[in-house]
Amino acid sequence: xxxxxxxxxxxxxxxxxxxxxxxxxxxxxMPLFMITIFGYxxxxxxxxxxxxVVNLDESDGNSSAAEAVLAELxxxxxxxxxxxxxxxxxxxxxxGATDQAALVGSAVSEVESGDAWAAIVFxxxxxxxxxxxxxxxxxxxxxxxxxxxVYIDASNSNIAQAVMGEVRLTxxxxxxxxxxxxxxxxxxxxxxxxxxxxxxxxxxxxxxxxAAMMVTFMLSIISFVHERSTGxxxxxxxxxxxxxxxxxxxxxxxxxxxxxQSTVILVTAVALFQVQIVGSPLLVLLIIFVLGAGNQxxxxxxxxxxxxxxQAVQFMPIILFPSILLAGVFWPIEAVPDLLRPxxxxxxxxxxxxxxxxxxxxxxxxxxxxxxxxxxxxxxxxMLLLSALSLKKRR
Amino acid sequence: xxxSKGVKRRRVExxxxxxxxxxxxxxxxxxxxxxxxxxxxxKGTLYGMIGPNGSGKTTxxxxxxxxxxxTSGGARVLGEDSPLSARLADIGYMxxxxxxxxxxxxxxxxxxxxxLYSMEREAYIKREEALLSMVDLSERRDxxxxxxxxxxxxxxxxxxxxxxxxxxxxxxxxxxxxDPELRVGFWQNFADLKARGKxxxxxxxxxxxxxxxxxxxxxxxxxxxxxxxxxxxxERTSTSNLEDAFLEYSWRDSV
Ligand SMILES: Nc1ncnc2c1ncn2[C@@H]1O[C@H](COP(=O)(O)OP(=O)(O)OP(=O)(O)O)[C@@H](O)[C@H]1O
Ligand SMILES: [Mg+2]
Numbered sequence: 001x002x003x004x005x006x007x008x009x010x011x012x013x014x015x016x017x018x019x020x021x022x023x024x025x026x027x028x029x030m031p032l033f034m035i036t037i038f039g040y041x042x043x044x045x046x047x048x049x050x051x052x053v054v055n056l057d058e059s060d061g062n063s064s065a066a067e068a069v070l071a072e073l074x075x076x077x078x079x080x081x082x083x084x085x086x087x088x089x090x091x092x093x094x095x096g097a098t099d100q101a102a103l104v105g106s107a108v109s110e111v112e113s114g115d116a117w118a119a120i121v122f123x124x125x126x127x128x129x130x131x132x133x134x135x136x137x138x139x140x141x142x143x144x145x146x147x148x149x150v151y152i153d154a155s156n157s158n159i160a161q162a163v164m165g166e167v168r169l170t171x172x173x174x175x176x177x178x179x180x181x182x183x184x185x186x187x188x189x190x191x192x193x194x195x196x197x198x199x200x201x202x203x204x205x206x207x208x209x210x211a212a213m214m215v216t217f218m219l220s221i222i223s224f225v226h227e228r229s230t231g232x233x234x235x236x237x238x239x240x241x242x243x244x245x246x247x248x249x250x251x252x253x254x255x256x257x258x259x260x261q262s263t264v265i266l267v268t269a270v271a272l273f274q275v276q277i278v279g280s281p282l283l284v285l286l287i288i289f290v291l292g293a294g295n296q297x298x299x300x301x302x303x304x305x306x307x308x309x310x311q312a313v314q315f316m317p318i319i320l321f322p323s324i325l326l327a328g329v330f331w332p333i334e335a336v337p338d339l340l341r342p343x344x345x346x347x348x349x350x351x352x353x354x355x356x357x358x359x360x361x362x363x364x365x366x367x368x369x370x371x372x373x374x375x376x377x378x379x380x381x382x383m384l385l386l387s388a389l390s391l392k393k394r395r
Numbered sequence: 396x397x398x399s400k401g402v403k404r405r406r407v408e409x410x411x412x413x414x415x416x417x418x419x420x421x422x423x424x425x426x427x428x429x430x431x432x433x434x435x436x437x438k439g440t441l442y443g444m445i446g447p448n449g450s451g452k453t454t455x456x457x458x459x460x461x462x463x464x465x466t467s468g469g470a471r472v473l474g475e476d477s478p479l480s481a482r483l484a485d486i487g488y489m490x491x492x493x494x495x496x497x498x499x500x501x502x503x504x505x506x507x508x509x510x511l512y513s514m515e516r517e518a519y520i521k522r523e524e525a526l527l528s529m530v531d532l533s534e535r536r537d538x539x540x541x542x543x544x545x546x547x548x549x550x551x552x553x554x555x556x557x558x559x560x561x562x563x564x565x566x567x568x569x570x571x572x573x574d575p576e577l578r579v580g581f582w583q584n585f586a587d588l589k590a591r592g593k594x595x596x597x598x599x600x601x602x603x604x605x606x607x608x609x610x611x612x613x614x615x616x617x618x619x620x621x622x623x624x625x626x627x628x629x630e631r632t633s634t635s636n637l638e639d640a641f642l643e644y645s646w647r648d649s650v
């Protein structure tokens with residue numbers, strides 16, 4: 001292995017990219033585009049969820065517990081209360097059971113029609129029941145608690161969780177502020193890692209690995225299909241350049257491309273979304289470089305099974321989908337079904353994402369992510385070795 | 396391993412051979428592209444291979460330089476069996492297809508090959524200058540190859556094969572699409588190389604070029620049907636040009 005020849009191959013690969021302005025633009029803008037889009041879609045927290053409220057509580061004014069909860073819900077910002085169904089004041093607060101059911105029915109129908117995510121119902125005697133329960137604390141309960149029913153459209157589980165969480169939290173707060181009852185048990189959270197971390201901190205490392213992987217794989221498979229079909233690969237092999245040197249040269253070049261992209265993503269994520277990088281950014285880049293080199297090898301291997309660029313592109317989804325879905329980019333591997341989980345451990349991106357995430361969020365060092373790095377180095381070594389061997393085989 | 400022993404004995408007999416092929420054969424599925432080709436080309440020879448399309452010239456060269464695996468038989472270049480490794484530094488190969496990087500400039504292509512042959516910087520700069528003027532691309536050195544004319548691309552490809560001043564040059568139709576004036580220049584250059592003891596194997600469809608070679612090999616259906624100095628070939632067939640000589644040999648071969 002002669003380094004000058006490896007460098008010559010790497011340089012020519014980067015140079016031909018450089019001459020292609022559009023590709024250069026793509027290489028820089030694609031990751032920028034990815035992190036921005038993902039950042040804005042997933043990065044924001046849920047707010048302004050449309051809900052309707054039915055207040056059947058017979059107490060009103062300052063003494064009403066329902067009004068207190070409602071005011072808190074309005075102030076929270078997560079929920080947007082579109083409408084409140086009230087008791088008819090003319091009948092002086094009293095409604096027959098049929099009318100109550102009709103009121104609840106019209107609120108629920110707004111959920112059914114998709115106009116609201118949830119209908120929050122405060123039942124009759126709400127304030128009375130709450131007050132009684134507070135009085136009963138420490139002795140045998142004489143009645144039931146004040147009840148709120150949330151009729152919810154849980155087709156979007158994120159939203160459903162946000163609504164339920166908000167209602168529960170608000171109720172707790174009101175109990176403390178209005179009735180001065182402190183819950184006897186509190187659970188304190190003290191973050192070991194991820195102080196101040198949000199969802200974007202979780203998936204930014206994933207997007208970085210994904211972008212680097214996609215592009216190195218794509219460039220590699222297309223370049224080599226091209227090299228084969230134009231005969232330049234054959235020509236390179238009639239020079240003293242060995243198979244290993246050619247493959248290493250490409251790996252070096254495409255690894256660097258991966259680095260440039262990761263840098264774009266890191267800078268964007270920090271500048272635009274205040275993503276924090278607790279550990280060493282250099283270690284993150286090292287992980288991405290090794291991942292890029294390995295994917296270059298994979299692209300090379302598959303390129304020998306593609307007759308033209310069109311066939312090469314067909315490999316993209318086969319490689320891409322398992323990586324997007326199973327490697328823990330957007331949701332943790334723990335959420336992957338048991339049946340598929342072993343597959344996750346065969347997807348190299350899994351280790352890159354895990355490694356980058358640990359460094360960026362947990363601030364781990366080389367000594368802590370050595371396993372992930374070792375797996376990636378192994379992947380790259382095997383891929384590059386197989387590539388070199390497959391080049392040795394002649395028609 | 397009978398064949399390789401045979402080749403070895405032959406090399407001892409004729410140490411001056413740059414290229415040797417022994418019963419070289421290539422089949423593509425059922426198609427026999429090269430059938431039992433025997434060659435021995437002494438060092439310092441300008442060897443011309445002629446023959447109709449599909450007669451196996453390109454296939455033979457690819458096997459000799461080691462880019463195609465022969466079905467049987469063997470080849471040696473400068474004493475090393477194909478596929479070559481140590482001797483790769485001493486050969487230059489210009490494939491029939493363009494096979495240079497169209498997304499690089501002429502000069503970047505030359506630099507790539509120069510580095511792959513581990514040329515010294517100074518030697519390389521001198522050589523690049525000389526070659527570019529030979530193929531008349533000095534002015535276009537910084538043009539992307541994709542923006543050159545067809546003949547210019549061929550010229551750039553030829554320059555890449557010659558950058559390291561190799562001992563043995565395999566040129567597969569180097570003058571296709573090159574204008575007459577430059578072709579004369581090329582052949583002058585080939586003659587100079589030969590005078591410096593280099594060996595050149597050239598395929599061509601131009602008979603005037605073939606007649607400038609020391610030895611001409613005539614290929615037909617994967618076989619060498621005649622081989623000799625151009626005058627010899629014309630004399631033996633009582634013809635006045637190589638074209639007629641080839642037709643005569645073809646006719647004799649087919650009966
Ligand atoms: N990769 C291949 N697969 C199948 N057949 C091939 C392949 N390469 C060449 N052949 C066949 O081998 C035969 C010899 O081809 P070759 O390219 O050696 O001819 P040639 O003498 O160089 O012709 P030309 O003057 O047109 O360049 C042809 O019939 C061709 O179709
Ligand atoms: Mg040919």
